[in-house]
Amino acid sequence: MKSSFNSCSFLKALLLLFLFTCTVATVRAEVTPPETAALYAGKGLANPILLSVEEQAWLDQRHTVRVRVADSHPFHMSSPEPEGISVDYLKLIGKRFGIHFSFVKTGSTTWQEAVNDLTGERNLFDLLITIKKTKEREKHIAFTQDYLSSPWVIVNRTDSDFISKIEDLNGKQVAVESGYVVKDLLEKDFPQIRIVLCNTSSDALQSVASGGSDAYIANLTIASYLIQKYGLNNLKIAAPAPFGNHDQAMGVRKDWPELARIIDKGLIAMTEAEKSEINNRWLSIRYDYGVNVTKVLIWAAGLTTVFTLILAVVFIWNRRLRREINNRVIAEEALKKSTDLRLESSQMIEGIINSIPVRVFWKDKHLVYLGCNAVFARDAGFADPKDLIGKDDFQIGWSEQGELYRADDRVVIESGCARLFIEETHISPTGDTITLLTSKLPLRNSEGEIYGVLGTYIDITARKQAEDALRETEALFRQMFERHNAIMLLIEPQSGLILAANKAATTFYGYENSKLCTMNISEINVLPAEQIADERSNALNEDRHYFVFTHRLADGEERIVEVHSSPMLFGEKRVLFSIIHDITERKQAEVALKENVQRLELAQNAAKAGIWDLDVVSGQLEWSSQMFNLFGLDKQKTMASFEVWRSALHPEDLEIASQRIDTALKAHMQLNSDYRILLPDGQTRWINAVGKGEYDIQGRPVRM
Incomplete structure (x- = not known):
């Protein structure tokens, strides 16, 4: 790729644009939250994120994620403490979602041993912070999208x-x-x-x-x-x-695909300011690659001057001819070495430009191409970047859009100001409609005069499609909220105002939606307002999530409800998302059952009769309270068992009482047995035991 332009100014401009472009190359999404009835997850720094039910369920399990940190500067470093670009990314994501990432220093564990551990027993790591995605590894590892590229x-x-x-x-x-x-x-x-x-x-x-x-x-x-x-x-x-390119993703244990998707959403939602702050923290070191062209030119000019003076001296002082010839040979060798170094540096720069995924091109003031990198040439329909030199936009694959691009170029050249991160719709030579993120800035020579324009772009079609998919998911979730059969409310935690209610809620409470969404929860909950405020605080601070309240309906009827309430993001505010179930009938059934048990206890006490239940298979024995009274035992200190019953039998009745039970079970007969027991105080008491056996389908006794 050859062209005549100021290499120093070009390199400075290219490096500036490359750094800008790399900053935004990571997939991002800017989904504007809806004003009403939108539910988001993520504990919010910026750009709330919608999570699936499975992803939220994974977060609710409060896992500790063990992250391998080695010495892979500047992405992650283990000494003195875990740090680096990738570590800072995960810390930000962990803060957003409440995930506890434990950064584990690799120690003596090699990279291959770490990969084997993640795909095997997972004794050491749950996540590898940088890893190349391959088809073989995808069989055993859940990968995020690529987020680093070099x-x-x-x-x-x-x-x-x-x-x-x-x-x-x-x-x-x-x-x-x-x-x-x-x-x-x-x-x-x-x-x-x-x-x-x-x-x-x-x-x-x-x-x-x-x-x-x-x-x-x-x-x-x-x-x-x-x-x-x-x-x-x-x-x-x-x-x-x-x-x-060495594209790298994060690798997660295969049985946690939800974590990989959550990290992807966290990376998507990171703002450019957050990314720039992290990247600048670790990429602010200055590097000088190759040869300083300006210094080489100054050196070459100096050598040329010396060489000219030497020639003049040769003519004046012929006696020193041999020495001056030797000096001339030395100067020529130095100049040749300088030329070779400059050629090597030029080849290296060309190789780097051709290996990056960002499209790079540069034009003169007449908007004729001076050069480009290999990927740009392919986009334009050429096999070799050299084939593009000397052509304009009307002679390449997007001729129909040529005037639009040239108009942008003229604005940059005439204004002398860069145009950065412009989204453009582009028709590729194959006819596909794609979205590009384009940046352009003027090229200046050493005198500051503009002699052309330098541009870069990246294909962000996939990112735009991801944004559209997020919007569709958001609409689907909003539809689910409205149509779900469960009663759902969004409540402002400080005041108790009802911000949103679904159709099931309006049906249950008997209010129109417009009325319900102007009411306070204290108008429905029968508890005192101060106690309701305390419970809202418990839910907001995540001290409690489950409550049982009595709610009053529009017609005055009071119903017992169970409420599951958790903090969520609603736009820019934290609200309480409450799911409510009517449990009135269940509570009434529980009260009736309790009353029946109490009646049975009273009947047993009046008749001085106890109830016993023997599990023949396990030998487990259950007694009612009256049984403990009959045997003179304290229910709080003694656990009913077959051994306790046998130990209480009178020695003379021990064998006969046990045999009667065995006989009744084997003969499928009703048990009716009288035997004596010894009370703890030494007294003897006669007991009449009546029982009936229960049998499995083979006729074997299982219960009496």
Whole structure:
């Protein structure tokens, strides 16, 4: 890709746009909450999130999620305390949903051992914070969407041979992390490369820096961070690796797919300000890649001046001809080395631009293309970026939209101001309608004059579709709220005002919806207003969720209800979401049953008769209160059992009383047995026992 433009200003502009674009590349959603009857989950920082029933149920179980943290700078670091971009993302998501993430330092556990643990017994980890998604791993791991992306590059020493492509590493020792996907790719596609396995990225870089390995296939972001952090000044980014981008997701234990979906929704709902704050915290370190072009030009100009003076001196002082010729040779070698370094740096930059997923292009003041990266060329319908040079928008795949794009370019060039993050609808060469997020800024030379425009865009069609899906889900949930058979209310926790009620609620209470939604819950609940306020506070603070109240209907009838109430987000406010069930009939049945039991107790006491129930299979014996009285035992201190009954029998009646029970059960006869018992005070009492056996379908006794 060749073009004549100021490389320094272009690189500054490109890096600025790339950082802006990477910030918004993560899928986000901005769903405006409805003004009424919308129910959200998430304990709110920004953008409330709608959860499914399964996801909310998972949150209600209050799991502690063990997260593996290793030294994968700047995404996650274990020393001195767990930190990094990915750790901060999870902390924010945990705060939003009330999830307790426990960050576990990896210790001596290798990456492959961590993967094996997550897909096996899960003794150590429930979540791997960064992991490459593959079809094989998806069989055993629940993945989130990719949320980190950085190109694979080749790192070697500054004194190493020139490397422009991965084939230059054939026969050399190349460091990779054990268990990483790139190891399998090297073994499959480049078998002549000798692989050196390392436990961490730091180990791999140290191996190259110390000469233990010739090169390292690295994630660009991680490698750049570690080179700067540890001062590995003898290392450089040599060339791009042919493996595209190192896209990473979070990997969750397979039996917790709800957690993966909750994390996805948390990432979607994060605002750009939240992402920028986290990214800037860890990516604010300054990096200098390759050659400083300005310094090279100054050096070359100085050498040229010296060389010219040397030539003049040669003509004046012929006696020093040999020495000056030697100086000239030295100067030429230095200039050649400078040119080679500049070529190497240019190739590296071209490789990086071609490996990133963001589309990049640049035009002159006449809106003619000066260059682009490989993915932009493919979008435009060209196989090689060089084929686009010299053409305008009317000569490529979107000619019908050409004037629209050129108008935007002219605004940027004429105003000298950037246009960032503009959403545009685009018709691709294949006829598909997609949505692009475009940014453009003016290109300036060293004098500050504008000579063109630099642009980038990313395809956000999937993100827009996700936003539409969220809106549809929200509408579906609102419809469910309105049509559900259960009585549902939304209550303002401080005042007790009813904010929303579904159809089932208006039917039950007998009020029109417009009337019910202006009432206070104290007009329905018969408890004193102060006590109702205390119970609302308990629900809001999540001290209690279940209540039993008496509610008064519009016609004055009072009904006993059970209420399940929890705090939820309603727009920007926390409200109480209450589900109500009428349990009047159940409570009445419980009262009637209690009265019957009391009557039976009174009858037994009057007749001085006790009731006993023997489980023949288990030997378990149950006595009524009167039975304990007959045997002179304290019900609070003694538990009824077959052994307690036998121990109370008179020694002379022990065998005959037991035999009569066995005989009655075997003969399917009614038991009618008289026997003596010894009371605790030593007195003897005669007992008449009457019983009837119960049998299973085979005729075997099971109960008397």
